[in-house]
Amino acid sequence: MTDQPQSAIVAEGLTKSFPNVRAVDHLSFDVHAGEIFGLVGPDGAGKTTTLRMLAGIMPPDEGTARVAGCDVVHDPEGAKHHLSYMPQRFGLYEDLTVDENIRFYADLFGVKKAEREDCATQLLQAAGMSEFRKRLAGKLSGGMKQKLGLVCALTHRPKVILLDEPTTGVDPVSRRDFWRILYELAAEGVAILTSTAYLDEAERCHRVALLHQGKLLFCDTPANLKAKLGKGVLSVTSSEPRRLRDQLEHAIGISSLVLTGDGLHIVVDDAARRIPEFEARLNNAHVPFNAIQQVTPTIEDLFVDAVGSGASFHAS
Ligand SMILES: Nc1ncnc2c1ncn2[C@@H]1O[C@H](COP(=O)(O)OP(=O)(O)OP(=O)(O)O)[C@@H](O)[C@H]1O
Ligand SMILES: [Mg+2]
Known part of the structure; x- marks a missing residue:
């Protein structure tokens, strides 16, 4: 049906076990173009493992994942062309400047010089970082480093972005900038899957999946989730x-x-x-x-009501 929102990410039955733990357990969800979808869960819930499978860098034991219509196992190059993955620790070069880092990633993604300039100018402005272009990445604050990581991850204008706890440890002002950029990208039709261990951030997503021990507890809009209580x-x-x-x-x-x-x-x-x-x-x-x-009710109330108070979330 044409009036259905287009699914940019489709995970079906994704499962991954390590020797002592089933990190992700038959996880299914989809993310639409223009949607900010939060993967929310405490430490060890399986967020990073899920994102790695979607990014095509860790094969699932079971299940399938499609990104922008490409199967990440059978067509990893096709999927990678459309997606950008920002890992929990994004690899910035601390001894390169902000501009040089952007140039490095743009070259890696094969972005043309003129496009790179436009994109960098626009994104750095949105990130409140225009005046820091000549600063070494190693000399940026934690929040600025994360924002630079996002800018680098966006240089090839992906349709899908996967972000792993991008704002953990980031100051409130930078977090606000970061979210403003995410909303702008979503408005342009980019599908954003972001993990977070901050429950207040879960409330900013269009939809969230609450994960616990690799399993999906709930998946809905924040308002509907709270109405469940x-x-x-x-x-x-x-x-x-x-x-x-x-x-x-x-x-x-x-x-x-x-x-x-x-x-x-x-x-x-x-x-x-x-x-x-x-x-x-x-x-x-x-x-x-x-x-x-x-x-x-808050999403934390819902989570605690479902699994007890032992889970450790990050305080905002
Ligand atoms: N490479 C690995 N080898 C063995 N166990 C792993 C590996 N990666 C993850 N795990 C285990 O799988 C489970 C899920 O881990 P994962 O890193 O996906 O969780 P997370 O939700 O990202 O947690 P965090 O908030 O700590 O980043 C945990 O029990 C973790 O110890
Ligand atoms: Mg993680």
Whole structure:
């Protein structure tokens, strides 16, 4: 059907095992042209392994992957022509300048000089890096290095980009620049698959796949994912959060509960009913607390509700 969005990436049943672990377990999803799709999961969830298979640098044990219509196993060169992969540690040359790095990658991808200049000028401007063109890459901040990595990865104007935790450890201003570039690329029809261990970043994607131990837990828009927690999420703070937890963790109606530093986030079956019950319970036990409030669910609430609070995400 012609009115269906065009799938730029299609993964079907992708599976990869290492000697002691099944890193990716029958993973299926697709990413449309113009879409920013987040692969979201804690450390070890299988994000990098998935991206490596899609980039055609690690063969899957089972399953297939197509990028821009090319099978990455049977037609890796075809797929590589259309995609760009920015690994978790992108290989910048620290003793080359910003411009020289861009030139190096443009040559590698066979980009003509005039195209390279236009592209570099536009991207460096979007990245807020126009004045750093002569600076050695080794002398850039962490955030600027990541932005330069993205610029280098984009010199051949790929239809599909695969980014592995591109903003990990990046300062908030550079992260904002980075996301602005991603939105601009998406508006031009580029399909973007980005992994992240920041749950707030998951909320910026058009759609996200939540990964846990190589398996797909959920795949939907952030709004739909949060709507899945129809039950309601409560927030309560206290000067004694551990006593708060001890009192509430076995209360009726709780689906999951996580300590937030100064209190708890609690997923419940029925917020209106449980708030007065929990307040009475805490009052009876003389646990100090501030009023219990119903809050908008976050993707973290959904994740914790599905798999428990053991997973380690990055704090934003
Ligand atoms: N080359 C390898 N050899 C053996 N085990 C591996 C290899 N690569 C990954 N693994 C294991 O596979 C699992 C998934 O790893 P992967 O790197 O894909 O996760 P990730 O989601 O990218 O994690 P991180 O957030 O740490 O980057 C982990 O248990 C990891 O230890
Ligand atoms: Mg990784």
